[in-house]
Amino acid sequence: MAREPTSVSPLFEQRMRINSSRTVSPTPNTRPTTPTTNNHNNHNTASKSALLESSQATGSDRPSSTEAQPSSASALPANSAVLTLNPNSMAMVVNGVSKPAKNEKLCRNVLIYGSCRFEDKGCIYSHGNVPGPSSSKGSQSPTGTSSSSGGRPRGPLAAAAFGTSATAQPFNPNPSRPLPVSMSSAGSLNNVSPMTSPSRMSASVSAPVFRPAGNAAPSTAPSTPSKMNAVGSSISTEHLKAATFVPRAGGSMTPNATQSSIYQPTEDDSTPTTRADVGGYVSGAMMNMNGAVPGGTSSQGMNMEQKDNFYPTDTRVLDHHLYSTPLPHTANLPASHLPLHNFFLPADLLAFIHGRAEAKLASRSADGSLPSELHVYHSLHTLMAEATPQERSMRVFGYITDAYRARCRLDGRLYCLRRVEGFKLGKETAFSVLDKWRRIRHPNIVSVREAFTTRLFNDSSVIFAYDYHPRSRTLYEAHLGNQIEMITQANGTITPAPKAPTGIPERVLWSYIAQIANGLKAIHTAGLACRTIEPTKIILTGRNRIRLNCCSIFDVTTFDSPSANLHYQQQDDLLNFGKLLVSLCCGTTGAVHALAASLEAIQTAYSPDVKLVILYLLGKPGPGKSIDDILVMLGPRLLNEFDAMQNYADSLESGLEAEVENGRVARMLIKLGFINERPEFQQDPRWSETGDRYVLKLFRDYVFHSVDEVGNPVLDLTHVLLALNKTDASLDEKIMLVARDEQSCLVVSYREIRNSIEKAYMELMQQSSGMR
Numbered sequence: 154m155a156r157e158p159t160s161v162s163p164l165f166e167q168r169m170r171i172n173s174s175r176t177v178s179p180t181p182n183t184r185p186t187t188p189t190t191n192n193h194n195n196h197n198t199a200s201k202s203a204l205l206e207s208s209q210a211t212g213s214d215r216p217s218s219t220e221a222q223p224s225s226a227s228a229l230p231a232n233s234a235v236l237t238l239n240p241n242s243m244a245m246v247v248n249g250v251s252k253p254a255k256n257e258k259l260c261r262n263v264l265i266y267g268s269c270r271f272e273d274k275g276c277i278y279s280h281g282n283v284p285g286p287s288s289s290k291g292s293q294s295p296t297g298t299s300s301s302s303g304g305r306p307r308g309p310l311a312a313a314a315f316g317t318s319a320t321a322q323p324f325n326p327n328p329s330r331p332l333p334v335s336m337s338s339a340g341s342l343n344n345v346s347p348m349t350s351p352s353r354m355s356a357s358v359s360a361p362v363f364r365p366a367g368n369a370a371p372s373t374a375p376s377t378p379s380k381m382n383a384v385g386s387s388i389s390t391e392h393l394k395a396a397t398f399v400p401r402a403g404g405s406m407t408p409n410a411t412q413s414s415i416y417q418p419t420e421d422d423s424t425p426t427t428r429a430d431v432g433g434y435v436s437g438a439m440m441n442m443n444g445a446v447p448g449g450t451s452s453q454g455m456n457m458e459q460k461d462n463f464y465p466t467d468t469r470v471l472d473h474h475l476y477s478t479p480l481p482h483t484a485n486l487p488a489s490h491l492p493l494h495n496f497f498l499p500a501d502l503l504a505f506i507h508g509r510a511e512a513k514l515a516s517r518s519a520d521g522s523l524p525s526e527l528h529v530y531h532s533l534h535t536l537m538a539e540a541t542p543q544e545r546s547m548r549v550f551g552y553i554t555d556a557y558r559a560r561c562r563l564d565g566r567l568y569c570l571r572r573v574e575g576f577k578l579g580k581e582t583a584f585s586v587l588d589k590w591r592r593i594r595h596p597n598i599v600s601v602r603e604a605f606t607t608r609l610f611n612d613s614s615v616i617f618a619y620d621y622h623p624r625s626r627t628l629y630e631a632h633l634g635n636q637i638e639m640i641t642q643a644n645g646t647i648t649p650a651p652k653a654p655t656g657i658p659e660r661v662l663w664s665y666i667a668q669i670a671n672g673l674k675a676i677h678t679a680g681l682a683c684r685t686i687e688p689t690k691i692i693l694t695g696r697n698r699i700r701l702n703c704c705s706i707f708d709v710t711t712f713d714s715p716s717a718n719l720h721y722q723q724q725d726d727l728l729n730f731g732k733l734l735v736s737l738c739c740g741t742t743g744a745v746h747a748l749a750a751s752l753e754a755i756q757t758a759y760s761p762d763v764k765l766v767i768l769y770l771l772g773k774p775g776p777g778k779s780i781d782d783i784l785v786m787l788g789p790r791l792l793n794e795f796d797a798m799q800n801y802a803d804s805l806e807s808g809l810e811a812e813v814e815n816g817r818v819a820r821m822l823i824k825l826g827f828i829n830e831r832p833e834f835q836q837d838p839r840w841s842e843t844g845d846r847y848v849l850k851l852f853r854d855y856v857f858h859s860v861d862e863v864g865n866p867v868l869d870l871t872h873v874l875l876a877l878n879k880t881d882a883s884l885d886e887k888i889m890l891v892a893r894d895e896q897s898c899l900v901v902s903y904r905e906i907r908n909s910i911e912k913a914y915m916e917l918m919q920q921s922s923g924m925r
């Protein structure tokens with residue numbers, strides 16, 4: 154049963170109002186309804202708020218179990234204070250049994266809030282004078298352990314019951330009359346001061362300590378336990394130098410709801426904060442009675458509907474405190490998928506990115522035949538084509554070529570090295586052509602970086618370095634790997650075995666045509682020819698993303714004996730382009746050997762335009778034949794390609810947005826990780842447990858260590874993400890952090906928590922070796 158940090162218990166709202174002014178005694182009829190949007194999280198809010206209310210019963214002044222609990226409750230965990238409030242009568246019932254006669258013990262509601270709303274409604278405790286701090290009794294435990302409920306931290310659960318109600322609008326029983334100042338500051342620290350009154354705080358085990366303003370010396374880790382006005386609880390002296398409360402007006406420590414006691418956990422106001430407009434505890438002192446923070450945003454005015462809404466519409470708060478919603482054009486997913494989609498990348502994109510990361514890191518067992526270093530490259534890893542028809546083929550270049558992934562020690566990046574085995578370079582000037590190739594940077598071409606000769610393979614080889622595109626596949630691997638049986642006809646001709654064309658879908662085919670044409674256009678315009686329009690020398694580097702590979706190799710290997718001039722080489726590119734399309738349409742490289750039959754099959758399976766393009770490419774070379782004509786023939790289909798690319802870019806941007814949010818959360822977690830539980834800092838083993846850091850400890854409990862009513866862990870990702878994001882955005886919304894012993898609680902805003910994180914982190918940074 155997950156408890157909900159964003160849902161608001163009406164009972165708690167009532168209680169907060171009571172806290173705001175002891176003169177107000179809400180009646181059930183005047184209690185406003187609290188709109189909630191996360192219905193699944195609203196259950197048990199009454200019992201949760203009651204749990205908090207009942208915290209007075211968890212200390213040593215708690216009535217004994219025999220007094221307060223009927224036998225039926227004996228099965229409940231020791232730390233599950235089962236106190237229910239009847240919202241209609243507001244009578245207090247303990248486990249269904251009315252409270253017995255009055256007790257002499259002072260009511261803790263009086264101690265905490267200054268009044269008890271159940272005073273006339275059956276509260277068994279005394280409602281006499283409120284003891285001041287000097288009247289404190291009880292001892293502190295040097296060990297810091299609680300003599301009370303102990304057990305698992307219930308703070309987050311309790312705080313969750315409060316949820317955003319800490320920022321609830323003040324309750325005004327008579328809307329026609331303005332609220333008293335302290336009440337109108339709903340959301341300011343003032344109206345919660347009774348919750349953190351000296352008596353209340355001192356009763357806690359690891360709670361911050363109140364210190365009146367102007368008090369000369371702050372209590373800093375007293376060496377001996379001192380008596381506090383605990384209500385039967387021991388206090389760890391370790392935490393006595395934790396957060397201190399400084400009443401704004403100074404002087405009085407009287408827990409008076411109308412007084413503006415400001416929570417100011419640190420002494421040093423001059424401690425730098427990272428953001429001038431982020432208040433933190435210090436800026437908490439700057440909050441006026443209306444809860445407005447100078448230079449910041451006020452939580453006042455945020456209605457519950459907005460706060461409960463997962464995607465708030467209130468533009469007065471920073472929008473980036475919540476996960477950004479997917480935009481309409483990327484959100485057309487089944488409703489059940491949306492929450493996941495909101496938080497993370499789409500599964501297929503995630504798999505794709507992970508796959509590429511794996512490919513970058515993959516390593517085969519050390520291949521002894523490969524040199525450990527090659528020029529400026531090391532960590533060579535053979536890239537094997539999965540479906541090469543003939544291992545180590547010489548078909549394309551006339552030389553055996555191998556491809557390796559290697560890391561460059563100059564820039565640490567991965568490159569693809571292509572080795573041309575047994576090639577002896579005649580003239581160094583053969584490499585001069587690479588200058589032209591290096592200048593080409595095109596999305597449909599694998600960029601050439603450099604070329605060099607080597608004898609490290611025990612032969613004379615030339616190595617070409619290209620950009621590495623992880624997880625790429627050749628077109629052959631992707632579409633032509635399953636070779637179709639070729640059959641020899643009676644007349645001796647070889648034809649593919651008759652079967653329905655297994656070519657690629659037309660939409661994909663047009664995409665390939667557009668991209669190859671685009672790449673060829675760039676190459677031809679640069680005064681070069683590709684010369685490797687081959688199924689094994691064009692790679693797919695993403696979803697339908699085509700890149701022309703192995704460019705420049707022919708230019709070097711044929712430098713001494715140029716077979717033809719540039720024009721003919723470019724015409725060859727077009728011819729090979731036509732043959733490639735025939736192969737792709739028919740699903741076999743053998744299709745080009747039976748062109749007539751293949752064209753017939755293509756005519757049946759594809760639109761006439763496909764055949765027209767192929768016929769043009771396979772047509773006679775001539776001065777008027779150029780790649781430009783293909784681009785013209787593509788016509789409106791280029792727009793399809795354009796649309797597809799833009800839609801894909803949109804979906805990537807949407808995924809990126811989600812990841813940006815995750816990045817924020819990760820940074821926040823990293824900082825918290827540096828601070829929480831730090832065993833020692835500046836020779837102070839209690840550093841992470843005191844001062845601002847104590848609040849962060851409770852915040853960590855609030856975010857991660859929630860438990861449900863029976864003490865089971867609550868693993869509510871939404872709660873975690875919301876809390877961390879709101880903190881990152883420094884929201885003025887307040888949450889209640891409850892000490893592990895449930896004896897004290899702090900109402901702090903996300904802004905203040907964020908400030909504490911930044912402040913503690915800066916402290917660490919300043920001392921870290923990197924900053925010296």
Ligand SMILES: Nc1ncnc2c1ncn2[C@@H]1O[C@H](COP(=O)(O)OP(=O)(O)OP(=O)(O)O)[C@@H](O)[C@H]1O
Nearest residue numbers: 536537538541546556569620621622625626627689
């Ligand atoms: N620049 C690159 N980045 C990443 N991987 C590449 C790169 N170039 C090629 N590859 C991959 O390396 C593998 C081998 O490529 P190669 O060009 O040698 O194919 P092949 O079918 O073996 O060719 P051939 O028949 O000429 O030997 C293929 O899986 C290919 O996707």
